[in-house]
Amino acid sequence: MPAGGAPPGAAPDPSVPDPSVLDAEEVARAHRVDPAAGLSDAEASARLVEHGPNELRAARTHPLWKRIVAQFADPLIILLLAAVVISIAAWIIEGAHGAPVDAIVIAVIIVANAVLGLVQEARAEHAVAALAEMTEARSQVLRAGRIVTVPAAELVPGDVLVLAEGDQVGADGRLLRANSLHIAEASLTGESQPVEKDAATLSAPASIGDRNDMVFKGTAVTRGTGRAIVTATGMRTEMGAIATMLDETESEASPLQTEVGRLGRMLGRVVIVIALVVMVTLALVEGIHSLADVVTILLLGVSLAVAAVPEGLPAVLSVVLALGVQRMAKRNAVVKSLSSVETLGSASVICTDKTGTLTQNQMTIERVVTASGTVELGGVGYRPVGSATVGGRPLEAGPLREEAELVLGAGSLANDAQLAEVDGTWRIEGDPTEAAFLVAARKLDGVPERAAGFERTGEVPFSSERKMMSTVHRRGDGTAYVLSKGAPDVLLGRCTRVRVGDGSAVLDDAGRERILGEVEALSANAFRTLGVAYREAPEFDAVPAVSGVDAGRAAAPEDGATASAAGQPGRAAASAPDDVDETHERDLVFAGVVGIIDPPRPEVRPAVAEAHAAGIRIIMITGDHPATAARIAADLGIIEPGGPARTGAELDAMDDREFRDAVRNVSVFARVSPAHKLRIVDVLQADGQVVAMTGDGVNDAPALKSADIGIAMGITGTEVTKEAARMVLADDDFATIVEAVREGRVIFDNIRKFLRYLLYSNMGEVLTVFLGVVFAGVLGLSQASGDAIVVPLLATQILWINLVTDSAPALAMGVDPEIDDVMARPPRGIHDRVIDGRMWAGIASTGLTMSIATLLVIDVFLPGGLIPGGTDGIDVARTAGFTTLVFMALLAPFNARSEYSSAFRGLLSNRWLLAAVGLGIVLQVLVVTLPPLQTAFGTAPLDWAHWLVAITAATLVIWVEELRKAWMRWRRSSRRK
Numbered sequence: 023m024p025a026g027g028a029p030p031g032a033a034p035d036p037s038v039p040d041p042s043v044l045d046a047e048e049v050a051r052a053h054r055v056d057p058a059a060g061l062s063d064a065e066a067s068a069r070l071v072e073h074g075p076n077e078l079r080a081a082r083t084h085p086l087w088k089r090i091v092a093q094f095a096d097p098l099i100i101l102l103l104a105a106v107v108i109s110i111a112a113w114i115i116e117g118a119h120g121a122p123v124d125a126i127v128i129a130v131i132i133v134a135n136a137v138l139g140l141v142q143e144a145r146a147e148h149a150v151a152a153l154a155e156m157t158e159a160r161s162q163v164l165r166a167g168r169i170v171t172v173p174a175a176e177l178v179p180g181d182v183l184v185l186a187e188g189d190q191v192g193a194d195g196r197l198l199r200a201n202s203l204h205i206a207e208a209s210l211t212g213e214s215q216p217v218e219k220d221a222a223t224l225s226a227p228a229s230i231g232d233r234n235d236m237v238f239k240g241t242a243v244t245r246g247t248g249r250a251i252v253t254a255t256g257m258r259t260e261m262g263a264i265a266t267m268l269d270e271t272e273s274e275a276s277p278l279q280t281e282v283g284r285l286g287r288m289l290g291r292v293v294i295v296i297a298l299v300v301m302v303t304l305a306l307v308e309g310i311h312s313l314a315d316v317v318t319i320l321l322l323g324v325s326l327a328v329a330a331v332p333e334g335l336p337a338v339l340s341v342v343l344a345l346g347v348q349r350m351a352k353r354n355a356v357v358k359s360l361s362s363v364e365t366l367g368s369a370s371v372i373c374t375d376k377t378g379t380l381t382q383n384q385m386t387i388e389r390v391v392t393a394s395g396t397v398e399l400g401g402v403g404y405r406p407v408g409s410a411t412v413g414g415r416p417l418e419a420g421p422l423r424e425e426a427e428l429v430l431g432a433g434s435l436a437n438d439a440q441l442a443e444v445d446g447t448w449r450i451e452g453d454p455t456e457a458a459f460l461v462a463a464r465k466l467d468g469v470p471e472r473a474a475g476f477e478r479t480g481e482v483p484f485s486s487e488r489k490m491m492s493t494v495h496r497r498g499d500g501t502a503y504v505l506s507k508g509a510p511d512v513l514l515g516r517c518t519r520v521r522v523g524d525g526s527a528v529l530d531d532a533g534r535e536r537i538l539g540e541v542e543a544l545s546a547n548a549f550r551t552l553g554v555a556y557r558e559a560p561e562f563d564a565v566p567a568v569s570g571v572d573a574g575r576a577a578a579p580e581d582g583a584t585a586s587a588a589g590q591p592g593r594a595a596a597s598a599p600d601d602v603d604e605t606h607e608r609d610l611v612f613a614g615v616v617g618i619i620d621p622p623r624p625e626v627r628p629a630v631a632e633a634h635a636a637g638i639r640i641i642m643i644t645g646d647h648p649a650t651a652a653r654i655a656a657d658l659g660i661i662e663p664g665g666p667a668r669t670g671a672e673l674d675a676m677d678d679r680e681f682r683d684a685v686r687n688v689s690v691f692a693r694v695s696p697a698h699k700l701r702i703v704d705v706l707q708a709d710g711q712v713v714a715m716t717g718d719g720v721n722d723a724p725a726l727k728s729a730d731i732g733i734a735m736g737i738t739g740t741e742v743t744k745e746a747a748r749m750v751l752a753d754d755d756f757a758t759i760v761e762a763v764r765e766g767r768v769i770f771d772n773i774r775k776f777l778r779y780l781l782y783s784n785m786g787e788v789l790t791v792f793l794g795v796v797f798a799g800v801l802g803l804s805q806a807s808g809d810a811i812v813v814p815l816l817a818t819q820i821l822w823i824n825l826v827t828d829s830a831p832a833l834a835m836g837v838d839p840e841i842d843d844v845m846a847r848p849p850r851g852i853h854d855r856v857i858d859g860r861m862w863a864g865i866a867s868t869g870l871t872m873s874i875a876t877l878l879v880i881d882v883f884l885p886g887g888l889i890p891g892g893t894d895g896i897d898v899a900r901t902a903g904f905t906t907l908v909f910m911a912l913l914a915p916f917n918a919r920s921e922y923s924s925a926f927r928g929l930l931s932n933r934w935l936l937a938a939v940g941l942g943i944v945l946q947v948l949v950v951t952l953p954p955l956q957t958a959f960g961t962a963p964l965d966w967a968h969w970l971v972a973i974t975a976a977t978l979v980i981w982v983e984e985l986r987k988a989w990m991r992w993r994r995s996s997r998r999k
């Protein structure tokens with residue numbers, strides 16, 4: 023059948039029963055796909071339109087009107103709207119003279135504010151959606167005869183899935199073939215052990231857990247390979263059937279969001295109490311003489327509550343987090359949820375892999391150590407050109423050369439990497455450790471040429487647990503060999519002989535010691551070591567083994583057997599691969615060890631120093647040899663030279679207490695398996711640490727999930743780890759993690775700046791009104807205008823400050839550049855409050871300064887009061903006070919930028935802030951000078967003396983805080999001495 027020959031619209035029959043009891047060919051026919059070629063691109067697109075995206079739940083979109091209604095759903099806003107209605111009613115009752123200015127102005131401000139809220143929410147949502155796109159899951163499929171990677175959301179029924187270790191299964195499918203395919207289905211069935219799959223058709227329908235010829239969306243390939251025809255996508259998958267129970271799209275509120283929410287509610291209650299007190303005090307002290315007085319009191323109280331309760335806080339918080347997350351993504355750290363940003367900022371331990379994260383993963387074999395000596399290979403990178411020397415002299419023919427050829431030849435056959443020259447540069451595909459063998463083999467003349475006659479007929483794949491891999495290769499004459507390579511210490515356990523020249527000798531204890539000593543010496547010099555071993559495998563011979571042959575071949579492989587494909591041995595295309603497993607990796611002949619150099623990334627050392635200065639501990643957790651690991655850790659400054667390293671085997675021998683002590687005191691763990699990572703995370707967390715942990719292999723997923731911040735490698739990582747992680751490193755670079763931590767801290771700092779600022783101005787307003795009402799008599803306010811109620815600020819003025827002039831500087835605080843070096847302090851404790859005692863002190867002092875200065879300016883211009891001599895009416899005096907307060911609120915952000923540093927530090931560094939403050943000043947000048955705005959906001963024209971006094975008084979907000987900070991700095995430094 024031609025690939026994708028079916029017309030779109032002719033959907034696979036949904037009534038096709040259970041594909042697990044149908045032959046794979048039948049399933050392919052039902053889905054009109056050629057299993058060997060997959061769908062054509064056109065057909066796949068057509069089916070995508072027809073079946074919709076392969077997603078568990080269509081993103082819930084809220085219609086605009088619902089969003090608008092939501093903006094007004096706040097009880098306070100409803101109260102304010104009610105007050106507006108009452109004031110209009112009062113205006114009508116009193117004869118509808120003029121216009122109900124206050125009511126109209128308040129209504130306009132509320133609407134404008136709702137629009138602002140909508141815009142902010144949309145922005146945050148947009149940023150979150152962009153993130154989701156960056157971390158979208160991918161799947162490999164066969165399309166038009168080629169294996170391509172597509173977003174998993176674009177899978178369609180009939181697609182041929184190509185599955186390999188570490189893949190996330192993108193859709194439900196019927197297996198076409200499975201090569202020791204093991205799948206973890208815990209997410210679907212709860213079964214904790216991976217299940218081995220088999221393409222053989224089931225004889226009778228079975229429950230999901232037993233449908234061995236099927237794979238299911240949302241499960242993970244832990245081992246092996248396979249292909250499957252997609253039979254269901256999206257909500258029609260088994261996962262879709264239970265998706266109603268799981269709400270994947272619901273993003274949980276982060277601790278910070280929860281805390282800020284709690285803070286908001288607390289402030290809300292306090293402010294409402296204050297507003298009530300203000301209203302009652304006004305009513306008692308000033309007395310109510312008319313309906314207008316009632317309306318004035320009501321509007322003032324409710325406006326005060328609306329202005330001072332930070333109801334927009336959660337939205338602004340998401341915007342600030344989302345912008346930060348976008349900045350991080352630009353620097354290769356892709357965070358999957360907003361909440362991870364804050365966790366990152368408080369990370370106190372980073373557990374990192376070595377290979378590829380701390381090092382360049384640019385593997386070059388520089389030494390080949392065998393029974394007869396050491397060969398040194400020259401050359402750089404993957405260019406397969408370089409000298410082969412012994413003690414500085416060219417490598418001659420002889421036992422050493424034969425042994426070295428065998429090591430590199432066998433190592434490049436037991437190999438899945440590829441090497442090719444593209445446009446003059448040598449490129450590799452696959453694992454760099456393996457590619458290093460292909461490169462090195464080419465540096466010895468003749469080795470690659472002798473490869474042609476070998477065919478790969480089976481394999482036991484590499485895993486980080488086993489730390490070795492083997493292949494079965496058959497020569498043209500039918501004789502078969504097991505070829506193994508892996509960690510020398512592991513491999514030696516499976517060897518009984520050692521290769522010497524063109525024969526072999528029994529491997530005794532002394533021989534083992536010698537080899538381990540050589541490995542140790544290489545490792546101590548930062549070489550990554552890999553051993554190579556082999557054995558003849560008559561059980562896999564093409565021609566049945568004749569008795570007696572075994573003994574006769576004990577010293578092989580001679581001649582052609584050392585041959586290597588320095589080119590591309592590739593996977594066996596054998597129709598029926600040999601059934602090889604770990605039991606075949608026995609009685610091996612140890613051929614030798616290679617020493618591989620994998621240079622550290624240059625940017626890591628400074629990043630390590632930066633992290634240490636920031637109070638963050640770094641722990642290297644690697645599968646590599648302890649001596650290699652310790653040496654590289656020391657080179658990078660992670661530990662002192664000669665510092666200790668513990669191995670997985672040592673950890674296994676420890677009881678819980680010893681394990682805990684080891685994790686507390688040792689920063690290099692080598693030869694560990696993924697299971698150790700999980701235990702290390704647990705111990706660190708029990709110690710109260712916030713742990714970031716990197717991983718790339720499928721078995722790292724549990725540790726990544728369990729860490730506070732699981733970090734997956736974007737380049738070398740598997741889909742499963744990316745799924746389990748909270749952050750994906752697009753460049754696999756350790757330095758990026760440290761950068762991300764810095765960014766996380768900056769974002770957290772900015773949120774604090776923003777909160778500080780918001781609370782400054784809210785506190786300023788609330789205290790101004792509260793103190794103004796309580797001390798009205800002292801300040802000369804109550805005598806100001808006969809009988810009518812006199813308030814220090816009008817309701818509309820309060821809303822103006824809080825909802826108009828303050829908004830832009832507040833947002834600018836959220837994107838403020840780093841003022842204090844965030845990496846110069848220890849990580850924030852996970853239980854630390856966002857607003858601590860010191861911050862509250864700053865808020866209280868600034869709030870008090872603002873209110874006292876405002877009230878004194880009003881007093882100055884009013885007759886009587888504390889400062890006599892004023893001659894102005896209440897309107898002018900209040901306008902001067904109002905202006906003072908606004909200007910203070912526009913200067914306060916500069917205070918808010920740091921706990922200790924002067925407001926003048928980095929004064930001009932935030933252009934958003936400068937623009938916001940500029941805008942605020944212009945708006946304030948307009949509200950005081952433009953007649954229509956004067957009417958709307960009850961302001962009166964000011965002369966130069968008023969402006970001068972207002973501006974001068976406003977700067978007090980800076981000076982007072984400067985003094986307080988200077989004192990705090992002095993106290994801090996004297997405490998340190």
Ligand SMILES: Nc1ncnc2c1ncn2[C@@H]1O[C@H](COP(=O)(O)OP(=O)(O)OP(=O)(O)O)[C@@H](O)[C@H]1O
Binds near residue numbers: 376486507
């Ligand atoms: N492709 C391979 N074939 C055979 N053995 C390998 C292969 N890759 C690595 N090894 C051996 O297994 C050991 C562990 O490898 P693993 O990939 O688990 O960790 P690693 O790459 O050394 O370090 P890290 O955990 O820091 O990434 C290596 O030290 C090496 O001796």
